[in-house]
Amino acid sequence: MRKTFGDPVAEDLRFVVKAVVGEENFIDMHPNRSNNFCCGGGGGFLQSGLPDERRTYGKLKADQILATKADYAITPCHNCHAQIHDLSDQLDHPWQTVHLWTLLCLSLGILGPNEREYLGDDLKDVDVFHPESSNM
Amino acid sequence: MADEAIKLGGKKRSVFIDKVKEILPEGGNLNLCLTCGACSSGCPATGLEGMDPRKFLRMAALGMDEEVLSTKWVWMCTMCTRCMYVCPMKINIPQLVFNARSTWPRDQRPKGILGSCDMALRNDTCSAMGATEEDFQFVVEDVLEEYQEAQPEFAEMLAPVNKKGTEFFLNQNSREPVTEPDEMVPLWKILHLVGADWTYGTKGWAAENYCMFLGDNDAWKHIVEVKKKSVEDLGCKVWLNTE
Numbered sequence: 309m310r311k312t313f314g315d316p317v318a319e320d321l322r323f324v325v326k327a328v329v330g331e332e333n334f335i336d337m338h339p340n341r342s343n344n345f346c347c348g349g350g351g352g353f354l355q356s357g358l359p360d361e362r363r364t365y366g367k368l369k370a371d372q373i374l375a376t377k378a379d380y381a382i383t384p385c386h387n388c389h390a391q392i393h394d395l396s397d398q399l400d401h402p403w404q405t406v407h408l409w410t411l412l413c414l415s416l417g418i419l420g421p422n423e424r425e426y427l428g429d430d431l432k433d434v435d436v437f438h439p440e441s442s443n444m
Numbered sequence: 445m446a447d448e449a450i451k452l453g454g455k456k457r458s459v460f461i462d463k464v465k466e467i468l469p470e471g472g473n474l475n476l477c478l479t480c481g482a483c484s485s486g487c488p489a490t491g492l493e494g495m496d497p498r499k500f501l502r503m504a505a506l507g508m509d510e511e512v513l514s515t516k517w518v519w520m521c522t523m524c525t526r527c528m529y530v531c532p533m534k535i536n537i538p539q540l541v542f543n544a545r546s547t548w549p550r551d552q553r554p555k556g557i558l559g560s561c562d563m564a565l566r567n568d569t570c571s572a573m574g575a576t577e578e579d580f581q582f583v584v585e586d587v588l589e590e591y592q593e594a595q596p597e598f599a600e601m602l603a604p605v606n607k608k609g610t611e612f613f614l615n616q617n618s619r620e621p622v623t624e625p626d627e628m629v630p631l632w633k634i635l636h637l638v639g640a641d642w643t644y645g646t647k648g649w650a651a652e653n654y655c656m657f658l659g660d661n662d663a664w665k666h667i668v669e670v671k672k673k674s675v676e677d678l679g680c681k682v683w684l685n686t687e
């Protein structure tokens with residue numbers, strides 16, 4: 309997001325995230341904005357067949373996320389989602405990795421039971437839209 | 445009189461870095477390095493394969509083409525551009541890396557990236573997972589119908605395919621239609637609620653482009669052109685890529 313559109317658009321996205329999760333629940337990682345680090349999923353790394361190197365690269369990102377003590381990391385694209393999910397997996401899931409659309413729909417009360425793959429146990433059963441449609 | 449300067453690499457030096465300089469605006473500033481190390485100190489790939497961005501650039505500048513063009517490190521730099529952002533001279537190391545990738549014999553580049561690129565070249569969907577036009581349309585329509593029925597508040601929700609003249613042409617990563625179709629739905633709901641005028645296209649719907657990561661310029665161009673043509677043929681105004 310930041311790389312393609314610049315910091316101002318990333319700032320708009322911060323507004324959206326804060327509106328969705330509540331200002332008090334939003335924690336920026338450090339460093340952030342254009343000083344942030346790539347997660348290591350990009351540039352084809354995920355498909356390159358070099359998992360050890362990819363995870364070593366991602367350690368910086370994992371440490372950044374751990375330092376926030378946040379329960380959820382929101383990722384903007386699939387590369388990031390897959391990589392950050394994998395980094396969490398390697399550490400026995402200290403955080404959940406979610407797409408922004410999941411949180412948007414959760415906050416709007418329209419997130420159905422089958423759209424919750426990436427929510428943790430704390431949110432899996434919260435405000436489920438049409439719970440009866442589970443595994444339809 | 446001073447002693448004669450030390451010569452590195454004999455007469456024929458630095459072919460690679462010179463070539464890259466020729467194709468980059470301002471030569472990518474590739475000969476302006478102050479050796480300050482700001483790039484390497486903030487690069488997550490520093491240390492992998494005993495390499496880091498400053499070392500890579502310096503080796504290229506010294507004409508050590510054999511090392512520069514054979515190190516596997518070029519596949520571990522994600523071309524994230526952070527080094528360039530912090531560099532006082534705005535040196536374009538990621539482009540140097542990209543161009544090093546593209547000098548590798550195609551069949552020796554990482555198999556996973558190569559396979560994903562070749563798969564995307566197979567048909568006009570550009571899907572790195574090989575999903576066809578029919579597969580994609582079927583999955584979208586099938587999932588939409590399920591949700592229209594199961595969640596009546598969204599009975600009117602649409603997920604148009606090949607609708608002409610819409611405001612937005614939306615790309616979709618292959619992973620969802622192929623492996624987790626329910627994950628497409630939250631985005632559809634948001635688009636529905638805000639009243640967005642959008643469509644998918646059976647051609648060029650896949651968001652990913654591994655040919656770019658492969659450093660295969662021709663294939664990269666082909667993929668972008670197929671997608672562009674699809675957007676233009678449908679007469680959509682804005683091309684949205686979520687990757």
Ligand code: SF4
Nearest residue numbers: 477478480481483531
């Ligand atoms: S930050 Fe720029 S000037 Fe400093 S060592 Fe790296 S490439 Fe050279």
Ligand code: SF4
Nearest residue numbers: 487521523524525527
């Ligand atoms: S573009 Fe490559 S070399 Fe530069 S900071 Fe990112 S990973 Fe490191």
